[in-house]
Amino acid sequence: QVQLVESGGGxxxxxxxLRLACEASGYPxxxxxxxxxxxxxxxxxxxxxxxxxxxxxxxxxxxxKGRFTISRDDAKNTLYLQxxxxxxxxxxxxxxxxxxxNQVLEPLNVRQYNYFGQxxxxxxxS
Numbered sequence: 001q002v003q004l005v006e007s008g009g010g011x012x013x014x015x016x017x018l019r020l021a022c023e024a025s026g027y028p029x030x031x032x033x034x035x036x037x038x039x040x041x042x043x044x045x046x047x048x049x050x051x052x053x054x055x056x057x058x059x060x061x062x063x064x065k066g067r068f069t070i071s072r073d074d075a076k077n078t079l080y081l082q083x084x085x086x087x088x089x090x091x092x093x094x095x096x097x098x099x100x101x102n103q104v105l106e107p108l109n110v111r112q113y114n115y116f117g118q119x120x121x122x123x124x125x126s
Contacts, residue, residue: 002026002115004096009120016086020120022079022096027115030054031101036070036081037110038092038122045095047108049081059107064090086124093119 008020035050049070050059058070069082097113104112
């Protein structure tokens with residue numbers, strides 16, 4: 001059974017930083033992606049960053065390029081998202097996601113992921 005557990009959210013002022021972590025269990029797959037999505041109140045869930053497990057290639061939404069960094073520690077089965085230069089519009093619930101092998105064609109498309117964590121809240125004040 002795949003479980004994804006996020007941590008690291010919190011409240012910061014604009015310009016601040018946070019580091020989110022997602023501990024994965026029961027997820028042995030290769031040839032696939034893990035990703036971070038976010039959802040603000042009244043908005044659809046959107047892709048923030050994705051990582052291809054085989055070679056750590058990364059993909060970012062235009063809105064976070066240069067500010068956010070996705071990475072992973074294979075030994076700890078943990079996916080990270082470093083959030084720098086935070087803006088009030090980054091306020092959202094952030095979700096970790098994982099996909100089954102060989103099915104993701106659009107790394108930031110929420111519909112191509114099979115497993116999601118419960119989320120961790122990020123709030124950025126101006």
